[in-house]
Amino acid sequence: MLRSFVPVLLASLLSYSTSAAVAQDNEAEIEQSAADLAMETANFLASQDDMAFNWFVSFDEVVDENEKVTFFRSGTIVLDRGTGFVAQTERGDTYRDFYFDGSVFSIVSPNENFYASTEIEGTFDTLAKSVQDRSDTILPLWSMLSADLPDTLLENVHSGAYLGTTLISGQHVHHLAFAQDDFDWQIWISVEEDTPLPLMLIGTDRQKPGWPQYRVYFSEWNLDPEIADGQFTYQPEDDDVKMSFPTMPASTAPATAGSD
Secondary structure, three states, X not given: OHHHHHHHHHOXXXXXXXXXXXXXXXXXXXXXXXXXXXXXXXXXXXXXXXXXXXXXXXXXXXXXXXXXXXXXXXXXXXXXXXXXXXXXXXXXOEXXXXXXXXXXXXXXXXOOOEEEEEEOOOOHHHHHHHHHHHHOOOOOOHHHHOOOHHHHOOOOOOEEEEEEEEEEXXXXXXXXXXXXXXXXXXXXXXXXXXXXXXXXXEEEEOOOOXXXXXXXXXXXXXXXXXXXXXXXXXXXXXXXXXXXXXXXXXXXXXOOOOOO
C-alpha cells in the first residue's frame, strides 16, 4: 500500500537515512520482527472503532532543481467508524476543516468564511476514496485510519529491519525501517503491547530531485474520545458562503463512490 500510502496519506511519506541498517539492495529481505511489529500496529489501528489524535508535519518542497524549502502543517483528527469523521488542519495562516457524518462531506475554510458540501454515502474509506477520485482532494492522514491498512501497509516493501528501541519525548518506541523501489521509510511505534501506536514517520522521495523529506509526528492519542452530538456535521454560520464542490472531469470520476 505504501505506494498509495505515500501520495494519499501525505504525498511522499516516509524514508530512512542511508546510515540505517537496511540495505538498499533489492535482494534484501524483510526481517520477521520488523514485519510483525508493523502489522501489529496496522491491525490495532484498523480494529479501533473510535480514535482521536494530534499531528504535526514538516515537509520539503524542491525549488531550482535541488534547493529544499521546508513547510509545516498541523491538525487534529477525530474518527468514529460507525458515525463520522472530523479534522481541523492549518498551514501558515490557512485553515481547512473537514466534516463527514456518513452522508454529507463538507470542506470548510473557517478564516475565509466559505464552505463546500456534497453527498457521499458510506464509510470513512468510501469517503476518502471518493473524494480523492472526484476532486483530487487529499484528506489529512486518511490512510492511517483506513480499515484496509493491514492489507496494504507492506504491500510494496522489499526490505526491512528492526533497529531496536529508543525514546521519543520520553516514550519508549520500537524503530523500524523499510525500503520500496523509489522511497524508503521509517516508523517509530510505542513499545506498549496493548497500544502499539505510531509516534513518528520519516520519509524521503527518491524519485524527485533533492530527495525531499516528509516528517510526521503523532501525539495525544485517545482511543475513547468524547464525541458530541452533531460533531461530524458542519453547520454554516449566517455569513458563510457556500461554494460549488470541486469535481474532476467526468472521464476521470469513478462510476460509483468508493469504486476502485
